[in-house]
Amino acid sequence: MDEICKQIRRMTVECIGSIGSGHIGGSMSIAELMKVLYFDKMNVDPANPKMEGRDRLVVSKGHAGPVVYATLALKGFFPKEWLYTLNKFGTNLPSHCDMNKTPGVDMTAGSLGQGFSCAVGIAIGSKIKKDGATIYTIIGDGESQEGQIWEAAMLAASKKVDNLIGFTDYNGMQLDGNVEDINSLGNLKSKWKAFGWYTQEIDGHDCEAISTAIDRAKAKKGQPSMIILKTVKGKGISFVEAAGYKSHSMSMNKENVEAALAELQ
Amino acid sequence: MMMREAFGSTIAELMRKDERICVLDADLANCNGTAGLRNEFPERAFDVGIAEQNMASVAAGLSSYGFVPFISSFTPFATRRICDQIAISIAYAKQNVKIVGSDPGISAQLNGGTHMSMEDIGVLRSIPTMVIFEPADNEQMIQALPQIVDYNGPVYIRMFRKECPDIFGKDYKFDLFKADKIKEGKDITIFATGIMVKTSLDAAEKLKAEGIDAEVINVHTIKPIDAEAVIESLKKTKCAVVAENHNVIGGLFSAVSEVAVQNCPATIIPVGVKDVFGEVGKLGELAEKFEMTEKDVIEAAKKAFAAK
Numbered sequence: 001m002d003e004i005c006k007q008i009r010r011m012t013v014e015c016i017g018s019i020g021s022g023h024i025g026g027s028m029s030i031a032e033l034m035k036v037l038y039f040d041k042m043n044v045d046p047a048n049p050k051m052e053g054r055d056r057l058v059v060s061k062g063h064a065g066p067v068v069y070a071t072l073a074l075k076g077f078f079p080k081e082w083l084y085t086l087n088k089f090g091t092n093l094p095s096h097c098d099m100n101k102t103p104g105v106d107m108t109a110g111s112l113g114q115g116f117s118c119a120v121g122i123a124i125g126s127k128i129k130k131d132g133a134t135i136y137t138i139i140g141d142g143e144s145q146e147g148q149i150w151e152a153a154m155l156a157a158s159k160k161v162d163n164l165i166g167f168t169d170y171n172g173m174q175l176d177g178n179v180e181d182i183n184s185l186g187n188l189k190s191k192w193k194a195f196g197w198y199t200q201e202i203d204g205h206d207c208e209a210i211s212t213a214i215d216r217a218k219a220k221k222g223q224p225s226m227i228i229l230k231t232v233k234g235k236g237i238s239f240v241e242a243a244g245y246k247s248h249s250m251s252m253n254k255e256n257v258e259a260a261l262a263e264l265q
Numbered sequence: 266m267m268m269r270e271a272f273g274s275t276i277a278e279l280m281r282k283d284e285r286i287c288v289l290d291a292d293l294a295n296c297n298g299t300a301g302l303r304n305e306f307p308e309r310a311f312d313v314g315i316a317e318q319n320m321a322s323v324a325a326g327l328s329s330y331g332f333v334p335f336i337s338s339f340t341p342f343a344t345r346r347i348c349d350q351i352a353i354s355i356a357y358a359k360q361n362v363k364i365v366g367s368d369p370g371i372s373a374q375l376n377g378g379t380h381m382s383m384e385d386i387g388v389l390r391s392i393p394t395m396v397i398f399e400p401a402d403n404e405q406m407i408q409a410l411p412q413i414v415d416y417n418g419p420v421y422i423r424m425f426r427k428e429c430p431d432i433f434g435k436d437y438k439f440d441l442f443k444a445d446k447i448k449e450g451k452d453i454t455i456f457a458t459g460i461m462v463k464t465s466l467d468a469a470e471k472l473k474a475e476g477i478d479a480e481v482i483n484v485h486t487i488k489p490i491d492a493e494a495v496i497e498s499l500k501k502t503k504c505a506v507v508a509e510n511h512n513v514i515g516g517l518f519s520a521v522s523e524v525a526v527q528n529c530p531a532t533i534i535p536v537g538v539k540d541v542f543g544e545v546g547k548l549g550e551l552a553e554k555f556e557m558t559e560k561d562v563i564e565a566a567k568k569a570f571a572a573k
Contacts, residue, residue: 121326151319
């Protein structure tokens with residue numbers, strides 16, 4: 001495993017461990033993506049988080065806050081000590097991402113489906129301003145059951161919003177169980193293609209593959225891009241992976257934290 | 266002039282001066298006076314199709330990018346249908362989005378019950394930071410829009426989109442956040458908003474002939490309500506009627522009562538839709554059916570006056 005990805009995972013574990021429980025499963029599944037975005041691809045400046053014309057990320061699956069915070073802290077947006085304030089009263093790091101609280105967070109999200117539309121709006125805004133920014137957004141597979149996702153999908157393709165790159169964290173699990181059992185997404189790749197998106201499906205834990213897919217998406221003109229990431233909920237920590245859908249939000253007591261950190265050395 | 270024309274032409278003027286302003290529609294641009302904007306501002310005025318939830322959040326995204334988006338639809342689709350998007354993408358995220366809902370309450374007329382929002386003020390009034398504005402005529406709409414653009418935060422504009430009688434002349438000036446005493450009186454206060462302002466002014470004239478000197482206050486901004494104006498008038502008249510084109514639950518009657526009960530309890534009688542759904546009909550027919558005519562305001566005023 002890539003050293004930075006390990007570090008992001010360790011910091012996410014410590015972050016959630018500081019409050020004893022949280023959204024560990026869906027945080028672990030996007031660690032590679034967060035690494036590639038913030039350490040290889042995105043034009044951002046931790047010293048100037050509101051920099052004009054910067055690339056932006058909307059984490060529409062807002063419950064992945066902990067892995068976002070770990071990545072932003074590692075990148076230098078705020079001190080690492082902040083990670084230990086997750087969900088504590090008065091914190092700048094609330095359970096779900098909040099642009100008005102956390103430096104480096106570009107949009108508030110948590111009510112599923114909405115962040116994705118916001119990202120489409122941001123990408124349209126960037127096109128009006130012609131500032132050349134790339135707008136990234138991450139949605140969950142469970143989140144894809146929201147009708148608003150598909151309203152936004154239609155509009156982005158219709159308006160040829162080609163500065164928008166979306167990722168689906170397809171870990172196959174949601175709070176109540178397996179996506180397939182609850183409300184199957186069917187052939188997700190075909191759906192995105194049919195909605196007019198340039199669609200790729202890759203291993204979401206392969207940094208090289210993510211990087212290449214982003215380069216291809218950036219080169220594609222006239223269409224928004226969707227990169228479906230085949231991922232594992234809880235990736236990298238065996239007992240979290242084994243918890244299956246129950247890792248959506250689970251206990252990270254002292255014992256669990258120690259076991260997880262030992263595995264992530 | 267129809268109010269939607271006043272709205273469309275004023276917005277066009279503002280868009281010429283201010284490149285931040287965008288206008289998004291959900292397939293009702295031809296109803297709301299915004300379709301013409303697309304010719305002059307093809308990038309900043311566009312249709313998202315029949316997808317109001319997406320429209321609200323896309324607007325929030327644009328706002329986060331420094332734009333001042335106006336989104337427009339009929340009131341039920343601009344409010345109750347997208348309540349969560351307004352609450353979270355817009356208000357909670359502190360985005361500067363202006364929401365224009367047309368055809369409020371019974372003014373949806375022949376579109377009937379499905380298109381009649383009797384609850385839109387109530388729905389949005391309980392969302393923190395929302396400003397709720399309902400103009401009484403075209404002049405007020407024209408003067409409000411630059412103030413609404415200057416104000417940084419979410420605003421709901423409740424627009425009667427069709428032909429409406431003029432109340433104010435060109436020399437009229439008003440402040441978005443101050444209720445407007447448009448007729449001085451000492452016996453009773455009529456707090457009114459939207460189409461009920463003209464009805465209330467007419468009722469006040471008739472009441473005068475019957476020896477009741479009514480004060481009429483145009484509460485164009487229902488949230489934040491101008492508490493000072495409510496208290497000052499009620500301390501003088503000690504009774505009131507609240508006239509609104511909305512359910513008597515959650516709207517202006519509730520807003521005025523909330524101020525009164527804490528500061529200057531008085532008999533306050535509502536004139537509005539009494540917690541029932543709408544139905545098809547012409548404005549006059551519906552006003553009769555829902556007891557929102559000049560006669561109803563007069564009767565309510567007499568009752569309140571007698572009770573004090």
